[in-house]
Amino acid sequence: MALSGFKKWIVVVTVITAAVMELIDTSIVNVALSQMSGSLGASIEDIAWVITAYAIANVIIIPMTGFLARFFGRKNYYLGSIILFTIASYFCGQSTNLWELVAFRFMQGIGGGALLSTSQALLFDAFPTEERPFASALFGMGVIMGPAFGPTLGGVIIDNFSWPLIFDINIPVGIIAGILVYLFVDKKPEEYNIDRKNIKIDVIGILLLTVGVGALQFVLEKGESEDWFHTNYITVLTITAIAALGTFIFWEFRTKEPVVNLRVLKNKNLAFTTVLTFIFGYGLFAAVFIYPIMVQRLMGYTPTMTGISLIPGTLSAFFILPIVGKAMVKGVSPQLFVGVGFFCYIFFCFWMASFNTDASSWDFFHPLILRGIGAAMLTVPLTNQAVMGLKPKDIPQGIAINNMMRQLGGAFGIAITNTYIANRGAVHHSDLIANVDTGAVASDRITQLTNFFMSKGMTLADAKDQAMHMINAIVNQQGTLLSYQDAFRLVGVFFILCLPLIGLVKKKSVSKEETEQAAKAAAEAAH
Incomplete structure (x- = not known):
């Protein structure tokens, strides 16, 4: 049901802000790698895992957002993702070694996945069908602004402050977004009585998707620096990605309750x-x-x-x-x-x-x-x-x-x-x-x-x-x-x-x- 008046625009600003925050974090760290490397005592090659971990988590979780929103209820899942993203951002800024930072960046990516797809769904719900192109335009502003402003914001922070602030700035934004979602985003009628006992969790699909997309994203992120197929584990991961994703597609079309409903591609x-x-x-x-x-x-x-x-x-x-x-x-x-x-x-x-x-x-x-x-x-x-x-x-x-x-x-x-x-x-x-x-x-x-x-x-x-x-x-x-x-x-x-x-x-x-x-x-x- 479309919204109107003050509430509609509060929802619009909130969900676009959350999406921009997620997209900014995909690129904001790019300009801070050298400072992170020196601070954490890691090589430039190893510090690149800060980017890779976030990207892998993001791409794994995005196709599962439809299922997770149905299982937890869209509002609960969206609010929980904002909270997870905000908490992970805090611990990223507090990290004292590389692999601690990488682990929290992965958590941040898991939370950030919902901030993209679910934000867009909430935005579409705020507008009647005939105005959805305008809603698409509003969302598109965030899609384009995030990657472009990420390096700008990161550059200003690195030139004037220190790298933990890159993550700490998410905390007040996340808290405000969480409060606004709790107060102004309504649940759909079906979210009040979710019968989770009758929702089958597609464990095989989740595992295949995680392994396939994770391996593929890793190969794409690290392949060039590792000389591609001249490195044995890149070759193994490539074969793993092809096998897992191929099996995943076959499985999702066969199972009755898929974690990613690929049948919508029949449209x-x-x-x-x-x-x-x-x-x-x-x-x-x-x-x-x-x-x-x-x-x-x-x-x-x-x-x-x-x-x-x-x-x-x-x-x-x-x-x-x-x-x-x-x-x-x-x-x-x-x-x-x-x-x-x-x-x-x-x-x-x-x-x-x-x-x-x-x-x-x-x-x-x-x-x-x-x-x-x-x-x-x-x-x-x-x-x-x-x-x-x-x-x-x-x-x-x-x-x-x-x-x-x-x-x-x-x-x-x-x-x-x-x-x-x-x-x-x-x-x-x-x-x-x-x-x-x-x-x-x-x-x-x-x-x-x-x-x-x-x-x-x-x-x-x-x-x-x-x-x-x-x-x-x-x-x-x-x-x-x-x-x-x-x-x-x-x-x-x-x-x-x-x-x-x-x-x-x-x-x-x-x-x-x-x-x-x-x-x-x-x-x-x-x-």
């Missing part, structure tokens, strides 16, 4: 949307991954500067999202917005691939604005299309599967991009070194640098050695730049290849007939 609209959402996740996370490391490694940006440079693009999405939502309510075809979104991302990627190390922050301003517009154009129709035509009882499951696909798309995007950058960097370095060895310009440059260092009092041998070190540094920088340019082109080509899939999007937006059908289904579900 072709949801099935097609999950494919496009995966693509969107790939582009959204890959682009956010490439840009910060490029400007920090090559152009000397601080974490704070990097985050601030992302804000204009985020704000452009913030203002475009509600416009797209209202346009869809009025009947504008979602295909139009998805098409524009795809082309915005394509132009953004190839535009970013044209910059060199002399680029200023102003040069990045317009392409990042374009990226924000593209993200807004894709978020609203894909979020709305995922639930269009589903019965009310299936909406939480549809949302959970769609959100999982976006997260997995992001994980694949980062893993593929990271590997591609490393491989292309090695290729470019080799090619450039070959040109240095044979090129007349490079030879002249080495001679000039050698003479310069000799004029400062160095011997010929030392001056020549120092000149070669400087040339090698220039080659490394140029090779790294070229690899980032290639990575942006790769994402752009990926979007070009996926353009035909836009035809899978339902051409019409929410119609009056669909609204009436949804209302009828809701009435039947209530009985």
Whole structure:
């Protein structure tokens, strides 16, 4: 039942804040790894587990949110998840060693999973069916703001305070959100009399999902740093992920009470949307991954500067999202917005691939604005299309599967991009070194640098050695730049290849007939 007035907007602000808090925590620690490493006495490779543990827990729990909400009651599960997330955040900030922090980050990820899917379901319930595109726009603001503002907030904290504050800032937000949920979020009628004795727990499904998704996410997070299949345990985990997920899909279609109701994918609209959402996740996370490391490694940006440079693009999405939502309510075809979104991302990627190390922050301003517009154009129709035509009882499951696909798309995007950058960097370095060895310009440059260092009092041998070190540094920088340019082109080509899939999007937006059908289904579900 849709809400109205003050209560409606309290619920809207509360659930979006909770979702943003969860999404911020997926990226806020990225800029704090060096400080954490020094403080906890861990290597950079080991401290990366702080990110991996959260991501694995998140992706495991998201598809199970529909079942958990049904078992505990949606309000109870949502409130409990906020409490778990807040408590885990406190203990993350109090951690004194690496593996203690990793354990609490995993707990934080378990709590955070519900803050995404359940927040979206609560937001949809606050609006009548015909206004759900607008609700999708509001939720999309959080989806885009979280990953973008995470590095900004993290950078400000690291540059001015210490890393525990990254987790401690969640505590007051979590407490306020918990109180507001308790006071203003209503239970559905069926939540008052949950017969848990008759709800079969799909233990096999839960175990298969946990093992499969956990192994897959681990491989995607750690594969590049472990040299992929040259490492035995990466190979074993890959085989484990394929076997467990394959068995999970087979089992979930056979069991009567699955933990993840994959039968909702028989709805072709949801099935097609999950494919496009995966693509969107790939582009959204890959682009956010490439840009910060490029400007920090090559152009000397601080974490704070990097985050601030992302804000204009985020704000452009913030203002475009509600416009797209209202346009869809009025009947504008979602295909139009998805098409524009795809082309915005394509132009953004190839535009970013044209910059060199002399680029200023102003040069990045317009392409990042374009990226924000593209993200807004894709978020609203894909979020709305995922639930269009589903019965009310299936909406939480549809949302959970769609959100999982976006997260997995992001994980694949980062893993593929990271590997591609490393491989292309090695290729470019080799090619450039070959040109240095044979090129007349490079030879002249080495001679000039050698003479310069000799004029400062160095011997010929030392001056020549120092000149070669400087040339090698220039080659490394140029090779790294070229690899980032290639990575942006790769994402752009990926979007070009996926353009035909836009035809899978339902051409019409929410119609009056669909609204009436949804209302009828809701009435039947209530009985």
